[in-house]
Amino acid sequence: MKKALLTVGRKNGKAISLDTNIPTPFGNRLLRDIHEGDIIFGADGKPTRVLFESEIQYRPCYKMIFENGEEIISADNHRWFVKYRKDKKPDNLVVRTTQEMYDKGIYH
Helix, strand or coil: CCCEEEECCCCCCCCECCCCEECCCCCCEEHHHCCCCCEEECCCCCEEECCCCCCCCCCCEEEEECCCCCEEEEECCCEEEEEECCCCCCCCCEEEEHHHHHHCCCCC
């Protein structure tokens, strides 16, 4: 089984299900209810304003299950920053799509 650490930056092709819960300072909201100008929690845990809302995409999707049991539905072209556990370099991140990770066997 291959494992990786996944993080994602802003404007990096985050094609995820509209039913995904998004944490906000006012409680979780579904992605479908988040719009430009709304406040959500960013990757750093701090409140941040939504700057852009893309059109709805209809693409093949995969269920991603993380070590903590959380799940997310992610489109094939969703881009992730990935650090492989066996790689000892702390800043050695690569960008992979959900499809690329699936094709390389990063699943179980």
